[in-house]
Amino acid sequence: QVQLQESGPGLVKPSETLSLTCTVSGDSFSSYYWSWIRQPPGKGLEWIGCGHYSGSTNFNASLESRVTISVDTSKNQVSLKLTSVTAADTAMYYCARGQYQLQRWGQGTLVTVSS
């Protein structure tokens, strides 16, 4: 049974970089794309981007200039970096398996941007 677990700081200061890691277990990590999605409190879902072990990545055009997604097959991890954060980046951040649709999701991690 595939499991995804997000981890990282729950509080980030404005203008700094948000860094999160998703650790995957119980799955063929290299066979899939891995996506990041976020959800501001009380709002809908926003796809951030995805990555594959081959190095292929795709991003939401509105976030592309600030986002890096990297995949580490030795650790079965996919990482997200979002630079120059503001309060608008406060959200629950999820990782999920898939490129065309998101079949499995982690439980998410709440990141608050505040000084």
Add this chain to the structure above:
Amino acid sequence: EIVLTQSPGTLSLSPGERATLSCRASQSVSSSYLAWYQQKPGQAPRFLIYGASSRATGIPDRFSGSGSGTDFTLTISRLEPEDFAVYYCQHYGSSRLTFGGGTKVEIK
């Protein structure tokens, strides 16, 4: 950029009733890349439907999807207490995913 508009925003129904949720795309999309998710409070979304009409593994057959072009529908044939939640449609195109704004199905 394709925009997905879901309606209604909120659907108030009783257990046992039929729920019909709409997802409209701003331009014609491939049904192969249209998916639906369910999200309950405090939980991650759950994958329900892919390819507009195929149920994901373990999804009860009271959930069904249909549609093509710009108009897609998620139908819950008879609402169970655990089905009251928010539902999102999602499309993949041009190497990007987009979500609709969601429909909340609440107990009447």
